Amino acid sequence: MAISKRLCHVLHGPYLTDPRVRREAEALAELGWQVDVICLHEPGKPRRDVVNGVSVLRLPLARKRGSVLRYIFEYVAFLLLATLVLTVRIGKRYRVIHVNNMPDFLVFAALLPKLFGTKVVLDVHDPMPELFQSKYGLGKDSFVVRFLRWQLKWSMRFADAVITVSEEMRKLLNAVVPGLKVWVVMNLPNSSFVRTGQISESERFVSRNGFRLLYTGTVAERYGVRVAVEAMPKLRELIPGVSLRIVGSGDQLEELRTLAQDLGVSDCIEFCGTLPWTEIPKLIRESDLGISILLKDPHTDLCFTNKVVEYVTCGLPTVVSRTLTSEAYYSEEIVRFVEPGDVESFISAVVELYRDPDLRKKMSRNGIALSDRWNWETEKSKYVELIESLA
Numbered sequence: 001m002a003i004s005k006r007l008c009h010v011l012h013g014p015y016l017t018d019p020r021v022r023r024e025a026e027a028l029a030e031l032g033w034q035v036d037v038i039c040l041h042e043p044g045k046p047r048r049d050v051v052n053g054v055s056v057l058r059l060p061l062a063r064k065r066g067s068v069l070r071y072i073f074e075y076v077a078f079l080l081l082a083t084l085v086l087t088v089r090i091g092k093r094y095r096v097i098h099v100n101n102m103p104d105f106l107v108f109a110a111l112l113p114k115l116f117g118t119k120v121v122l123d124v125h126d127p128m129p130e131l132f133q134s135k136y137g138l139g140k141d142s143f144v145v146r147f148l149r150w151q152l153k154w155s156m157r158f159a160d161a162v163i164t165v166s167e168e169m170r171k172l173l174n175a176v177v178p179g180l181k182v183w184v185v186m187n188l189p190n191s192s193f194v195r196t197g198q199i200s201e202s203e204r205f206v207s208r209n210g211f212r213l214l215y216t217g218t219v220a221e222r223y224g225v226r227v228a229v230e231a232m233p234k235l236r237e238l239i240p241g242v243s244l245r246i247v248g249s250g251d252q253l254e255e256l257r258t259l260a261q262d263l264g265v266s267d268c269i270e271f272c273g274t275l276p277w278t279e280i281p282k283l284i285r286e287s288d289l290g291i292s293i294l295l296k297d298p299h300t301d302l303c304f305t306n307k308v309v310e311y312v313t314c315g316l317p318t319v320v321s322r323t324l325t326s327e328a329y330y331s332e333e334i335v336r337f338v339e340p341g342d343v344e345s346f347i348s349a350v351v352e353l354y355r356d357p358d359l360r361k362k363m364s365r366n367g368i369a370l371s372d373r374w375n376w377e378t379e380k381s382k383y384v385e386l387i388e389s390l391a
Contacts (some may be wrong), residue, residue: 007028007097008092009035009108011100017274022052028384031384040061041147059081061078065102087112091115092117093230096119096121097118098121099120101128121162134300169184169304186374197310199285220250227343235347242296246269247274284314284316289318292320300321312335318336333363
């Protein structure tokens, strides 16, 4: 294998459930690159693995949700372990090391390889300062947030190239380091995912008992899943056989289970836990309405959630919170906007769509049409062009 075809992804997270990193790694493996991944431990998975031609090394460290101090400990521990692995592998002479945030300062794990000529890519999935503001209620001028801005700036300057997920995120990063070129590679599903998730109109809109809502993703306060649970008693009165399927895990999961029991709706809410990304198309086929109802804060205003684009390009009508990024990318012809955190607004939108199948059909057709220009195949060419130019 030619030296110029070696790349390593570094990910503080589980590889199998991160569709963005998997798509990027597998895109290069298909082109003949030798691709390695260094990631967190995944329960039930071997320490060393090969997934679709990508070599995966899972470090003996698992993600645990907790306080700011817990996250800092975990980030630093993973940084040290990743640094050790990359130092031991210095003989592999990676041409590119692709570091996925969070944390941003994980790029410094590639310090020694960079000194030997390896190019370093920083992929900013989430805005770390804004996320900590949202998650922990920190002020924008607090010490922690100011430190996170500082480390983001120097992490970007250290990297040879910076990638992010949307134009709104690019603008934010350019405000941190003015004049720095930031590549946008959107987090879009590939054509096989979309084909698997799509079904004919006669199947999707067939008259049947029940009306299923689908949420996939992290179950945390900022993602607004509680709004959907609180809406279920009223929705049950207005929509015969309504149900809610919640797929994912997070620090609010047990709270929502308890809330569902207290509201007397636990029999119509299904908590599925975390499922492989490859199972999501089946869930989309089985659903009547997708939901992504973020609360509004500095972080969620910048979120380009992959779940929404997966829903709409598969033809699933979707209810979406009105945020800066969602309004920049979607129109009312494709999604139904609701006010963030407003239970009554959510109920109104769901009931309206339930009662108007023609509107749902129109949204479904518009979402499927969007997949012609919004797809991973288009974004993949941008990513491969960048990596090839660095190598």
